[in-house]
Amino acid sequence: MKLLRKLLVATAVAAVMTTPAQAESKRIALVVKALGIGFFEAAAKGGEEAASEIGDVELIYTGPTDTTAEGQIEVINSLIAQKVDAIAVSANDQDALVPALKKAMQRGIKVISWDSGVAKDGRMLHLNPSSNPLIGNMIVKLAADHLPDGGDVAVLSASATATNQNIWIEEMNKVKDQYNGINVVATVYGDDLADKSYREAEGLMKSHPELKAIIAPTSVGIVAAAQAVSDAGKAGEINVTGLGLPSEMAGHIESGASKSFAIWNPIDLGYSAVMLANSLIEGAEAGPGAEIEMGRMGALTLDDNNEGAMADPFVYDASNINDFKDIF
């Protein structure tokens, strides 16, 4: 009993001694799906950049070890306990995090989601890396940039029922006439399978001898198509472009099968998330139509769902691929 009482006194004293050690700076937590993923490590780099640009911000980069909602909830609970000023989360589950994040907001913490969103009730705003119209425009622009006189292009998509790809292609078709002489001759589906995409790309080259570019708005399709073009000895002749990952595309940029491609830039994404969180701490109000500052990335305009798109997808080519191929 005596021992116990001593221990209690000791802990009480410890508590009193340590509580006033509060830092003056604002603390913003960047919560990712799981630690050790290149994409998120790059986002953290962008977050650090934003934090040092703002000055009095301490960035807490954290996340669970595997991509589970339960793990993220434990992380969020410990952030609530630390009374951080803001939480910016890329969610493993758009619904399961809502109760925990609601609790955070009740305790005065600003909550935003980025990359992978949280249902509307669980956050103040959501930052999308890009938007469907921006992506649709970008994929055709990538092809047109290297075809000043126009020419035949074909689309190699994922499956015919893939929602994202279908929306992007639809958006692309809306704007393609703005690009001089670009003629979309076919749309084929590789079902996001490497071998099927490869065969479909081969088929495109055979049936359209004048083909100048293949647009693949899928990371599986773009690699398979670039491989098919290389194997057919047409690298430099047919340009493969679309959406892909730098780590998978580096070789094809080098061989010339792909001159450029696009995907969101995780560094900009992490930077913008931290900037937005800081804007909210500084008193910005999130609501439909609001414009929230995000530093060098401009301002985020929110739609009726309190969501906004950061920017055009980021273009990767021979000039910058080496900086990104090890990141994601």
Place this chain on the structure above:
Amino acid sequence: MSNQHTHATSLPDHLNPRWYRIISSWEFMLLIVAIAIFIVNSFASPYFLDPWNLSDATFNFTEKALIAFAMALLIISGEIDLSVASIIALVSTAIGYAAQFGVSVPMLVLIGLAVGILCGAFNGLLVTMMGLPSIVVTIGTMSLFRGISYIVLGDKAFTSYPAELAYFGQGYVWWVITFELTLFAAAAVVFYVLLHKTSFGRAVTIIGNNSTGALYSGINVSRIKFILFLLTGLMSAIAAICLTSRLGSTRPSIAFGWELEVVTIVVLGGVNILGGSGTIIGVVIASFILGMVTFGFGLLNVPGIVMSIFVGLLLISVIALPRIWMKFSGTSH
């Protein structure tokens, strides 16, 4: 300590005095570790000694500990159930499916419990009737139960639950005492009595020490093992209801990997992984230790992988220490 033997006997049944047995016990050492972690945490973070924070932190272990109690009995009897996390997934999926049709909360709970018991019965039948090793059976059902969830849900989620269901995982009984913590305490008492104060509990220990001997002493080994699997299924279902209520959504990946965390609690609690011995008090203290370690590390924003390494080291030393202790003290239990 009123539960000591009161019958008059001239021969002592233990050679060491009682105080020595207490302080050399596994549970006492765990308690010291728990207090040490508590003190270290209090010094390390100014946010640790906050009643609400500590209350939030109990969610780190309550659901897993509920299963750990039943798992402890199962492991003491010499069996194991690695399908518990998958039972959670299946129970949660069943509740979510039923909730779509506007089923009332009491019915949802009953459905959940029934599914959990059925899963336990399935495991138990395969082990006791077919005589298959439980580790193999439950690795199989681990894939089977979660597989059904994947078939039902795919990449979708059940998210529409009645608001009253939230009480199980988010409700407070009094001040900072959550419903889950109350359930944890109640389960601890029930399992303490079951293991240490009933003939059933004694039979469980005997089976774990010598299954054949137990059989020849007239213990219905198969029936007791079957009941233990049912109990594990039931406790998994209760944990599933709490977790579903806390998350407010069901995905097939729910509670992924929890079976190992449950076994970790049991083994850290001093239950012999080979069966035959263990206490509920040990499991209770081990739950608190793991909960405090994860919460304390979380407060310091220690990356999760460092936490896993720490828990791994803790587990290895927990298994190694008694052997070292026995070697140097020259005694064996």
